[in-house]
Amino acid sequence: MITHQKLPPRFIQFYFALSKREEKEFSKLALCSYFSGKRSYGRLLKMLGLAKYGKNPDPAGVYSELLNDTKMNKRALWNRLSELNSIAEKFLVIKNTERDELKSKSLYFDELSKRKDHRTMMLHEKPVMNLLADSVGVNETSNSELEILLQLSSMHSERDNYETAAKLSSLQSDLSALNFLTNSYRHLLDRELQKRNNIVQKDSLIDRLVSSMDTSVILEKMNSQFPERYAPLGIYYNLYNAFREPAAESHYFSAKDIFLHGSGSFTGDFTNSILQYLRNYCIEKTNLGNSEFYKEIFELNELILEKGLFSDLNVMNSRTNHFRNFIFAASRLNKFDWIRNFINEYSAEIPEENRDDEVNLSMALLSVYEKKFDTALEYLYRIKRKNYLHYMDTSIYKLIVFFEIGELEESRMEMARLKDYLRKHKEIPSYFKSSYQRFLVKFSTLLKLKETPDSSVSGLFIKEMEKLKYIGLGGWLYEKGTELHRLAP
Secondary structure (H helix, E strand, O other): OOOOOOOOOHHHHHHHOOOHHHHHHHHHHHOOHHHHOOOOOHHHHHHHHHHHOOOOOOHHHHHHHHHHHHOOOHHHHHHHHHHHHHHHHHHHHHHHHHHOHHHHHHHHHHHHHHOOOHHHHHHHHHHHHHHHHHOOOOOOOOHHHHHHHHHHHHHHHHOOOHHHHHHHHHHHHHHHHHHHHHHHHHHHHHHHHHHHOOOOOOOOHHHHHHHOOOHHHHHHHHHHHOOOOOHHHHHHHHHHHHHHOOOOHHHHHHHHHHHHHHHHHOOHHHHHHHHHHHHHHHHHHHHOOOOOHHHHHHHHHHHHHHOOOOHHHHOEOOOOEHHHHHHHHHHHOOOHHHHHHHHHHHHHHOOHHHHHHHHHHHHHHHHHHOOOHHHHHHHHHHOOOOOHHHHHHHHHHHHHHHHHOOOHHHHHHHHHHHHHHHHHOOOOOHHHHHHHHHHHHHHHHHHHHHHOOOHHHHHHHHHHHHOOOOOOOHHHHHHHHHHHHHHOO
């Protein structure tokens, strides 16, 4: 059982995550008597502020300091911080409604409706309807929008304005159908992507319902009735079918065309999510051997940069490295100047603790692509390899460089180091570790062929790698195997 004595209060972590502006806003809220009651939290918040910017901003350590500085017992201090945590919940709700005016108006209308304050609702009706009109095309239809239309319809019905009530009710009903279809195809799209991660679910009710509809007729009706709102539905529908049948490329291009046509009115979050879907489809196509889709990936990457949606460049984990993903696509098109400019311009987005290693590794990759192997080795030796992602990638590219310059003994030594590293570091996810182990097996075969050419073995090697030549470093292994096969007796 977790008690107040075993974990630092959640509020300390919440407070430490606030920006300076949010700290001031939260303090105003917490000091308001409506929220604080008879409590005064000013002194405690001041101490937290000093601790946050002190030498040891560790929540557990700060909790101990507060116990000492406030002269409060553990139970009393825990209770005060728990009360502040309750105020923090209200603070987050307020911040959320500040960012979403439709949600704020929906909650406001809900209260007015419960109080039967029709007069105030009527005063706000026109501005709210203008707000709904301005939101058209920005994103999927929101639940807040549907709630507002329902509340206004109910109000007019109670005031015997049946014609207006029916009009608003009909609009709310049609938009509900549009909203349902949009969410349904987004759900189906995500289920298709889950299959790529070996997550297979049974058919859902949405599967059955959507498959029972005359989809083409319904989509055509939606497009004609709500041309300014149709884009999200059309995009999700086509993306779902593109991933369901990757060979049907027309669905991808239809989704892309709809997206580009309406991209000026989409929110940043929606734009970013659709670009990631489009890019994932292109990556899948290249993995299937359709190399022409590297150009598509490159164009989508440029669009991401153009729209300033590159916040994911600072994300590095075992599944992907968003910064180098931009480099890999450009390298397939031999756009080496573009890569150099990208590294120079966007490396500042990488977290400082990883930046030097990531830049050196990226420059090493560029040098390998340009076949400047001595330069690549210089960059690789600069990498401090603080995390396993950088350690393993550095080793892999050292193996490539050593092979290219004929340093076979160095290759064997680096292979031994990497194998030992993979064996000792249990924190590396097994699915990720296995891909490096597979490379080592293939590289070991390549090394033997380099030392002892054998046309039958190299022929088998080429056949194996031909299936993988569009995936990761499979292309390099295939290329080197082909070269050795030509030279084999």
